[in-house]
Amino acid sequence: MGQTLKCISPIDGSVFAERETLSREAAFDAVARARSAQTGWAARPLQERIGLVMAGVAAVGAMNDEIVPELAHMMGRPVRYGGEFGGFNERASHMAKIAVESLADIEVGEDAGFKRYIKRVPHGVVLVVAPWNYPYMTAINTVAPALIAGNAVVLKHATQTLLAGERMAQAFASAGVPADVFQNVFLDHDTTSALIAGKAFNFVNFTGSVGGGKAMERAAAGTFTGVGTELGGKDPGYVMEDADLDAAVDTLIDGAMFNSGQCCCGIERIYVHESLYDAFLEKAIAIVKGYKLGSPLDAETTIGPMANVRFAGEVRSQIAEAVEAGAVAHIETMDGDDGGAYLTPQILTDVTHDMRLMREESFGPVVGIMKVSSDAEAIELMNDSDFGLTASLWTRDLERAQAVGDRIETGTVFMNRADYLDPGLCWTGCKDTGRGGGLSVIGYHNLTRPKSYHLKKVAG
Template identity: 35%
Template sequence: MARPEFEDINPSTEEVIETYEGHETGEVIDAVEKADDAFDGWSDRSIEERESLLADVAEVLRDNTDEYAETMTREMGKPVSEARSEVEKCAWVCDYYAERAGEHLQDDRIGTEPGARTYVSYEPLGVVLAIMPWNFPFWQVFRFAVPYLTAGNVGILKHASNVPGCALAIEEVFDRAGYPDGVFTTVLAETDAVEPMLEHDAVRAVTLTGSNRAGSAVGETAGREIKKTVLELGGSDPFVVLDDADVDEAARVGARSRNLNSGQSCIAAKRFVVHQDVYEGFLERFVEEVEALNVGDPTDEDVDVGSQARGDLRDELHGQVRDSVEAGAEAVVGGEPLDREGYYYPPTVLTDVPDGCPASEEELFGPVAAVFRVSDEDEAIDRANDSPYGLGASIWTDDVERGERVAGRIKAGSTFVNELVKSDPRLPFGGVKKSGYGRELGRDGIREFTNRKTVWVQEAGE
C-alpha cells in the first residue's frame, strides 16, 4: 500500500501550500506503543511537575502566537485576528489547569464507618486517542490535551487531513515546552488507521469532535472494545429572542455568533427563534449587522469573514441553501457563492423557512442564519427543542429570571442568557442528543478520562 500524502491547500487562494508525507498503519501502531511506553514515567510524575510543564506550554504559545495564527489562517481560512485569539485561548486553558489541576484531581474524602478511611482517587487511564476537526485546529486539540495530559494520560492526535501543518505545530509546542518523548504525538494518517488504533490494547479511551457519522463509527468500535469515549458531534443551536429583549444588542451579538470563524462553528447561533412582537425590528437590525460584515482575504486584519475551509464544504452548504429556498425559504441576504478565487460563501439570512427543509432540519456549517417567527414563549421553546441536536442555546430577554426559566426548559448541554454560546476553561462543555456525550473543560473535563477509584482503608483490628 502506498504511503499516504496530505495536500495542504490554501482555501482562500486554492493554491497548494505543501504536500506532507503521512504515516502508514504500522507506523501509527508504533506511535501508540511508544506512547504506552511513555505512560508509566509520565503518570508517576507529581501533579506539580505536570502543572509546571503546562505553564511552559502557555509560554511557548504566547511567544509564537503570530506563527501559529498564520498557520491556521493559511490552512483553513480563519480570519487572522480570530486565529490569534484562538492561540491566546489555548494559552488560557493552560494557565487554568496549571493552577487548578491539582485541586480538581485531589482525593474526595467520603465518610462511611468508624475506623475506616474511605475516599475516591482519580488515576489516569493510559493512552488517549484524539480525533479532531479542522474548524478550530488549535483550540479543539488543546481543549482535550491540556486536561488529559495533566491528569497523567498520554495522547495520540489524529487531526483532520486538511490541517497537517497545525497538527505538526501542536506537537512541536509540547516538544518546545519540554514534554517527554511519547507523551503527545501527532500522526498524519488516513481514516482507515483509526480502527486499528482503537483496537490496540494500549489505547484506553478516545475523544472525537466531528460529524455524527464519524462519531457513530468511532463509538461503535470503542463500544465493541469497551473503551471510554467522549463525543462532541456538532449542533444547530437556537438563538431565542423573546418579546422583551434588547433587539439591537441581540441582533449585534447574533450576527457575530452566526459568523464567527466564517460561520464554521458547532456552537454558532444557527436557528434564530424570534417572538412575533419584535420579529420585524430584530430582522431589520440583524440584516444590517450581517450586511456590514467584511468578507475577504483572511490575512487582512479588517476582514470579518474569510473563505470556507474546503471547496466541497462550500458546495455542500450551498446545496442546503438552494434546497431550502426551493422549499419556500427566502434568502434576504446572500444565498449564492461569491464569484472570486477561493472557497468563499457570503453571510446569508433565510426567512420563511418551512419545516422539513435543510435549514430547519440539518446543521448548516457555514455563515447561514435561519430565522423563525413564533407567537409566544412556549412556541419559542418548542421550536428551540425541535432539533436532533442539543449542544448550546442562547436566550435574550430583559427579565433575567424569565431567561433562566426558559434556559431550564431547553434541552442542551449549555444555555446562555443574554450572551452568545461559548466554551470556557472553567466550565464543563458538551452536548446531549445527537450533539454527543461526555464533558470537556472545568473539573468535569479533567476527570473524564480517569479511573475514579474507591479506596477503603480499615484500621487493623476493626
C-alpha cells in the same frame, strides 16, 4: 508507505501542506512508546506536570505570529482576528488552576480500624481527534487536562489543519514535556480504527461530524474503551420581547457568521418574538451587508472563505433548496463570491422546519430567522432538532431564562450571550451532538477513572 494527506488552501485551491501517514506498524509502535512513557509521567508530582503543560502553552503562544497566517492559509480565517491563543491559554490556565482540587482524593472516612478513600487515576493513553474549525482551542480542551491528570496523549488532527498538531507537539516538547508523552500523529481512517479496535487507547475524545463519531464508536465496540464525542449542532437563539435588541442582534449575527459560520456552537437558527421581529431583521441585514468577503490575508477582510469548496457547496445547496421552497434571501451576492469557497453570508426568512436549512447542520455563514409569539412556541421549535449543544436566550428576566432553559434539550444554556466556551462549565451536548463532557471538574472526571482504597489496619 502510507498515504499522503494534503491540506488544500481555501485561499486559492493550492496544496498548502502535505504529510505522509504512518503505516499500521509504525502507528502501533508510536502508541506503545506513549504507553511506556505514561507511567513515568504519571509518577511525576502534579505541580510539575502542571508547570510543564503551561510552559508548553506559552511556547505555542510564542509561535502566534506564524500561526495566524498559517491558519488563514489552511482554513480561511481572516488574519485580523489574531488566531486562537487567547481562548487556548484561558482554557488551559483554568484547567491548571482547578487541577489540585479536581484530582484530589475523596476522603470517605478513617478511624482506628480502616482508612477509606477514592483516588482519581489517569486512564493511560488518550487519543484526541481534533477538528479543523478551531484547531488549537478544541485540541487544548482535552490535551491540557489529560496531560495534567497524568495521561499520555496521542493527537490526530484534521487534514484541513494539518500543521496545528505538529506545532503543538513541537511546542510542548520544547517546554520539557517528554516527546513520547505527547505525540502528534498522521493517520488514515483505517489505521485509526484499527488502533481503537486493537485496544491501543484507554480513552478516545473525538470532535467532528456525526458520521465520524459513529465510526469511532463502531471501532471501539466490544473493547470497553471510553469514547467522548462532540458532534453536530444546530444551535438556536431566542429573542424575547423584553430583550436588549441591539445586543441580541449584534451577538447572534456574529455568532452565526464569525469564522464563516464554522463554529461548533455557532448560531444556525434564530426565533424572534413578533414584537421585535421586523426591527431585529432590519438590523441583522444591515450588519451582514457591511461585511467584506475576501482573502483572509487581507487585513480589511471581515469574512473569509469557507475551509473547503465542498463545505461551501453544501451551504449553497441548503440555501437554494430553501429559496425554491419559499424562503426569502436578503443578501445580494457579494463581489468576492467566486462560486467556490468564497461564499456570500446569507440571512433567510419565511423558513420552516420542513427545510434542510433549519434541520441539518449548515456549518457555514447562513442563518434562518423565524417569528414566534410565545415561549411555548419557541421552546417547541428549539427542541425540534436532532442536535443539542447550546441555546442562546435573550431576556432581561433571569428567572424566565432559567425556566425556559430547563425545558430546552441542550448541553449549555446561554442568557444574553452566545458562541462562547466557559472553561469553568462542562462542555457537553445531548442527542446527536454526542456524549461526554470536557473542561471544568467534570472534564477531569472524564479523563481519569475512580480507584477505591479500603485499607484495614492491623492492631499492634
